[in-house]
Amino acid sequence: MSAIPVFWQIPGRFLAGSAAAAGIALINSVANLAGFGAPAVMGYLREHTGSVSIGLWIVAAVEALSLALILAFVPPATPELEQRAASRAAHEPA
Secondary structure (H helix, E strand, C coil): CCCHHHHCCHHHHHCCCHHHHHHHHHHHHHHHHHHHHHHHHHHHHHHHHCCCHHHHHHHHHHHHHHHHHHHHHCCCCCHHHHHHHHHHHHHCCC
């Protein structure tokens, strides 16, 4: 749960204006689909295996994959990148 506030900062870090809004909407849409599908998958796995450990390992794998994608594709904060993002945000309507 402590990673959620950090995660929601990612779209605003490298997107501005309407692109940031679209990024946040995409994240929210995927999260809503996961909120619908994850309980069904966990129930299916528990019925067929008698344990929830496989489902929890899948959740851990998805989180590890998300971390790898964030580290690979989100650029580190540099003064030049922050200045460019600030100038784009100042000139683009929200």
